[in-house]
Amino acid sequence: MAVWYLSSLLLFLVLSIFTKHFLNKIHNLPPTIFPCLPIIGHLYLLKQPIYRTFSRISKQNGHVLLLRFGSRQVLVVSSSSAAEECFTKNDIFFANRPRFLIGKHLAYNFTSISWAPYGEHWRNLRRIASLELLSATRLQMLYHIRADEVKKMIRNILESQDNLVELRTSLFELTLNMMMRMIAGKRYYGQNVEDVKEAKRYREFHAETFTLSGSAPIGDFIPWVKSWDLEKRMIDCQKKRDEFMQDLIEERRRKMKADNSDGEKKKAMIDVLLSLQESEPEYYSDEIIKGLMLVLLMAGTDTTINTMEWTLSLLLNHPEELKRAQMEIDNHIPEGCLLQESDLPHLPYLRCIINEAMRMCPAVPVLVPHESSAECTVGGFRIPAGTTLMVNVWAIHHDPKIWEDPEKFKPERFRGISKTAGAGVKDGFFLMPFGYGRRSCPGDGLAMRVIGLTLGSLIQCFEWSRVDDEMVVMTEGVTFTLQRAKPLQAKCRPRAAMADLLSRI
Numbered sequence: 001m002a003v004w005y006l007s008s009l010l011l012f013l014v015l016s017i018f019t020k021h022f023l024n025k026i027h028n029l030p031p032t033i034f035p036c037l038p039i040i041g042h043l044y045l046l047k048q049p050i051y052r053t054f055s056r057i058s059k060q061n062g063h064v065l066l067l068r069f070g071s072r073q074v075l076v077v078s079s080s081s082a083a084e085e086c087f088t089k090n091d092i093f094f095a096n097r098p099r100f101l102i103g104k105h106l107a108y109n110f111t112s113i114s115w116a117p118y119g120e121h122w123r124n125l126r127r128i129a130s131l132e133l134l135s136a137t138r139l140q141m142l143y144h145i146r147a148d149e150v151k152k153m154i155r156n157i158l159e160s161q162d163n164l165v166e167l168r169t170s171l172f173e174l175t176l177n178m179m180m181r182m183i184a185g186k187r188y189y190g191q192n193v194e195d196v197k198e199a200k201r202y203r204e205f206h207a208e209t210f211t212l213s214g215s216a217p218i219g220d221f222i223p224w225v226k227s228w229d230l231e232k233r234m235i236d237c238q239k240k241r242d243e244f245m246q247d248l249i250e251e252r253r254r255k256m257k258a259d260n261s262d263g264e265k266k267k268a269m270i271d272v273l274l275s276l277q278e279s280e281p282e283y284y285s286d287e288i289i290k291g292l293m294l295v296l297l298m299a300g301t302d303t304t305i306n307t308m309e310w311t312l313s314l315l316l317n318h319p320e321e322l323k324r325a326q327m328e329i330d331n332h333i334p335e336g337c338l339l340q341e342s343d344l345p346h347l348p349y350l351r352c353i354i355n356e357a358m359r360m361c362p363a364v365p366v367l368v369p370h371e372s373s374a375e376c377t378v379g380g381f382r383i384p385a386g387t388t389l390m391v392n393v394w395a396i397h398h399d400p401k402i403w404e405d406p407e408k409f410k411p412e413r414f415r416g417i418s419k420t421a422g423a424g425v426k427d428g429f430f431l432m433p434f435g436y437g438r439r440s441c442p443g444d445g446l447a448m449r450v451i452g453l454t455l456g457s458l459i460q461c462f463e464w465s466r467v468d469d470e471m472v473v474m475t476e477g478v479t480f481t482l483q484r485a486k487p488l489q490a491k492c493r494p495r496a497a498m499a500d501l502l503s504r505i
Contacts, residue, residue, distance in 0.1 A: 031066070033045065072221050139445060145181045215230060248293075308455055312464070318409050347456065
């Protein structure tokens with residue numbers, strides 16, 4: 001009898017799998033992978049790093065795949081043409097986000113700009129971010145902060161000349177201090193930290209947030225399996241984040257009332273939003289301000305740091321490209337002057353280097369997931385409403401049908417291309433380090449300023465070399481963003497032509 005039951009169960013499972021496979025074809029759904037197991041679906045396929053796994057299975061099964069992760073239907077897109085369809089004619093359909101635990105617990109219950117559903121609330125947040133915080137005018141007003149932090153980093157590196165420099169630490173402190181100073185006028189890393197206790201609070205929740213953001217709770221895909229410990233950690237972390245940001249808001253509010261002498265050009269981003277709150281309090285609530293600031297801190301730091309670290313890694317392995325970038329800077333910047341952000345548009349080869357680094361090592365190799373709000377078609381296939389979209393940017397950036405020698409570092413491939421990043425390379429969506437469409441990163445302008453100014457300054461001021469004769473190992477870590485497995489170390493010394501200027505920084 002037991003054998004009969006087992007045989008019947010096995011027959012039932014086999015029939016259900018085959019039935020589902022043929023129903024996909026009948027309903028004109030994208031190709032899938034056999035088998036799709038009960039309960040877990042295709043979760044058994046997922047191995048780190050995810051973008052390489054997606055790339056491998058897409059080469060074998062098609063660049064538009066419909067998988068099932070637990071209870072979720074997931075559309076995996078690995079071609080530029082399919083990505084273009086998703087972010088142009090279907091952009092409004094894919095403008096939603098899936099309701100993952102991270103959006104519930106770390107994004108004010110899906111109300112912050114990163115995880116809010118598409119609609120009036122999200123459009124308001126996007127407008128505030130684009131016009132009030134990240135516009136070219138606002139960023140220019142805050143340039144003095146970025147320039148000052150770059151000088152501080154150069155002074156710190158000078159103290160380590162002819163010794164090993166752990167570049168990730170330098171880039172991390174630089175970027176976090178830049179962002180916090182632009183947001184709230186504070187420094188929390190390195191020297192000249194005013195409030196050590198407050199800085200410690202910030203560092204703790206910042207590190208915890210990135211740890212939690214990189215996790216993928218099984219409950220996101222199999223709802224009846226609860227990740228109690230992970231959810232509790234998210235809730236506790238968000239409480240710390242919220243309390244910290246509320247304290248910052250109250251402090252800036254008191255300072256604004258007591259002192260109005262800073263002027264518009266010296267306003268931190270929180271001050272800008274608090275000024276707007278006075279005229280439209282329901283539109284610029286404290287919660288909206290906190291959500292925007294936290295997104296800037298999280299989305300605008302790790303990705304920028306990783307891009308700069310990968311770029312320097314590639315340059316150390318290709319010293320001839322590093323020398324070409326130095327020559328370009330020397331030819332454009334007058335002797336005795338430090339590079340400024342206003343010089344960046346006149347340094348096309350530096351821009352080519354950054355583009356090529358972002359192509360090879362995109363900061364977010366699989367874009368933050370989207371979700372379809374209505375049925376649509378991609379690649380001629382029917383995509384049901386409620387489908388999670390995952391675009392494998394890494395696969396597109398490494399597609400040999402698009403890029404000649406995609407595994408080689410060749411900055412010159414971007415010569416003559418005017419756009420810094422995004423669609424527009426040749427005829428299609430071939431370079432998308434910041435995503436595309438409605439949900440693309442609104443901070444791309446700030447990111448490119450920080451990356452260009454920092455890398456340009458390091459190239460201008462120092463001679464860089466590898467720690468030894470061995471090539472820099474380009475092994476990737478297992479994180480949501482594309483991070484090096486080991487922090488980058490290098491040797492440096494001041495360039496002879498810059499010695500006098502550097503002595504006065």
